Amino acid sequence: MNEEVTASSWAIEAWGLTKSFGDRYALRGIDLKVSRGEHLVIFGPNGVGKTTLVKILSTLVKPSAGSVRLDGIDIRDKPAQSRRKIGLVSHQTFLYDDLTIYENLKFYGKMYDVPDLEPKIREVVSWVQLESRLYDRVGTLSRGLQQRASIARAVLHNPSILLLDEPEVGLDPHAITVIRDALGSINTGSRTVVMTTHNLERGLELGDSVIILDRGKIVYQASKHEVDTLNFKQIYDQCTGIGK
């Protein structure tokens, strides 16, 4: 593949990503390319390296080997500039319980130099339908409402890349539906989305392309058109060794 030609045309490029914790390898030479506006879904059982991969892409964890470019920018060379392009939603909200949703968003807005912060806060809060709870302390909200506030936090600075690390973990079915709607409303335009999930049905519904990780390696990769959705559960089980 011609790297020079494609260098700036991809939202995410990763080469040979390896991460080890002592003698245990979480990732083993991951190569990944995600085009702008693409929705990539990463499947895999617990402990195969999904969260580690997301943490490396979000600059929270440094890889032991390999490199990452976001919109053509190497995250090691310009970490602050790279972080501006990223919004991360994980099962942790990163919100302060003793502050209201408004105060949390105002704080993060200042940290990201968001221009016209007040109207922007109103806009993102309306996307996740939290207008009526804007001045409630985060600690008083249910887990589902907190997660919606977390989504508002993640998109406040209008990131071009949205990383979703199992955002539905620990939520009841109703909350999951509301979160899906909220994610649907913010995924407009050319935002690139990378999502990790255990939920095969939901992942296939959202993804333009899917990969399956197993023991730190990509063991399956396909675009939405190539995926055999009817037999995907079997493919997943085979790839991850489940049921053997």
Next chain:
Amino acid sequence: MNKVFTKILAIFWKDILAEFRTKEIVTSVLVFALLVLVIFSFAFGTRADAMELVAPGILWTALTFGGVLGFNRVFIMEKENSRLEGLMLCPVDRAVIYWGKLAGSFTFILAVAVVITPIFLVLLNLPLFLPRLALIIVLATLGFAAVGTLFSAVAINTRARDIMLPILFLPIAVPVIVAAVKATALVIAGRPWGDMLVWLQIIIVFDIIYLVIATLVFEFVVEE
């Protein structure tokens, strides 16, 4: 530069707001410091000759150990709910996070000092208006807040963080505490500025050295 200051201020204000609602740090430090003052003042009595010897030690024991209690809490609020990761995701230099947290810890300890120092002066029959003592407290508190904030970030990732912080912090903070005790003793004895200048210089040099070191190494402390 203006943007950097805005972000430091944002972290500082966020901590102040959270503390204003929970009162976790100031209350625990204040109660501890007051207890130390009261117990020591009863133990040593109010004889002028004894007071001149032990009073500076009492004040700085209260502030230092109270400070350790406070520093233990500084990064706990960031550890819960992985908020430190939220901060680390922000497009800012890690030193900005350090200075924001330092501003908070410095203010909390200083607020405690503002309350306990007059009580200390009254309990020990000392004059209430001692501007030189105020200067020593501000400078020394800045020094040990600089070290305490850094080691609070180090200790937060250890299992026995409550024990780890004083073990790491106290040996490093000894020079500034000793200098503060010596300078305070000279103020209480009514000695002129010139006599305490050397101790003030030690405190200022300590402040500068540890502010610079902590700013430079904080990135390595919080980065995975």
